[in-house]
Amino acid sequence: MAVYSMTGYASGQSAPAAGPGEGDAREASGARLGLEIRAVNSRFLDLTFKLPEELRQHEPALRELLTRHLKRGKVELRAAIDNGSASGMGEPSPRLLQRLNAAQDAIKAWLPQAAELSVADVLRLAAQEGSRPASAADFDAPALAIRVLESLLDARAREGERLVLTLQERLQGLRALAQQAAPIIPRLVEQQRTRFLERWNEAMGLVANQASADTAQDRALAEATAFAIRIDVAEELTRLSAHLDEIERLLAQGGEIGKRLDFLIQELHREANTLGSKSAALELTRIGVDMKVLIEQMREQVQNIE
Structure with missing residues (x-):
């Protein structure tokens, strides 16, 4: 299924349906029914109709049509009749x-x-x-609305394709950053363990009692282990990778995925925050900041997906 953006615009016009014996005259009058649909992002489906009184009778059918095909977005439908008689120059019969x-x-x-x-x-x-003034009865408003809605859906689908490509690029960037972060933690742990042992060995260098030296070494190893636990981000990286896999699956699946993507973006942000709070190296801090930038860019795109 396609991924649809909630943002789009489409418009169209139709001539009045001619009655018996008045085809040329009705066409020459230049009367037109114009209809346009604008849509922007919204948490829910919010429909607004701006119709002249003579077209108000069509609102229930138009509402049902839009509700059947659109699931989310702030949607505005405008319609108006333009008689345009002044421009008509038909040949007299x-x-x-x-x-x-x-x-x-x-x-x-x-x-x-x-x-x-x-x-x-x-x-x-x-x-x-x-050319008498055209009225609502002269036009097939539902048929025109269907054509304009199809154009809107096509525009939203094209925009959805662009959003998917953008999100996939950001996903690749996050995976690359996660791969950079993975080997940093073991290296930091080993460096800190070596540093603890060196400090304890220096402190215990004058201790004659071997038992005290062994105890000090055990304590140094325990401190190094506690440090490793505090800065370990393997769990966060694992969850982050799982969220990225799920986002890719949803993008491939298509359909109404906007709300689920929004939830997953929140989870990605949570993991990036935790990774940053556990940072014990400038390099890891930079990776966490870069992740947040990419996630925020993804959030902006996801808010436009139906």
Whole structure:
């Protein structure tokens, strides 16, 4: 399944459905139904409709359509009817010309000095005759909404592909940092163990009693062991790797994965914080900071996934 972004935009227009005998006139009028859908990220599905009164009757069907195909996001649907009659310049029909000629003859019979109709007058009257203001009944709003919604879903899918690629790059970066951190801890433990033993040997150098020296050495080893336990991040690295594996699995699976990804990002942040708090070397501190930067970048991307 595809991974969908919650962010997207799509729009479309449709001409009025012509009735019997009025196809050319309705098309020439230039009337259009315009519809657009905007979507941004949100924790839940939040629908807003901005419709003129003549289209308000379609709101329940539009709401059901969006709810069926969208699961999360703040979605706004706008629609408006543009009559556009002024731009129409359809060719007058023979029937209209006959009516205008008859009307002109009748007028001139009573008013001989009346001016004759000009071409501009005829075109203007033809436009007025052929184009009454379009109404909601002239358009198939649900059909247009389906086309625009399909375009929105395509746009969200394309954006989702880009988000997946970005997240996969960040995952690779986190794995590389984890691999850098893994060998640092054993090296630190061995260095600290050697340092403890050297200090205790120096302190016990003047002690004649062998038993006291052995006891001091045992205590030094115990201190070194306690230090190793305090700075050991093997468990954190293991959990971090498991979370990365699960994120990769979800990205490959697709579908409605945004909320689960958001939870896993929180867990990654927790492990990175723990790794930083246990840091006993500047190099490990740097790795922890770099991990937090990558995780924060992932959080920003995940918040856009449905």
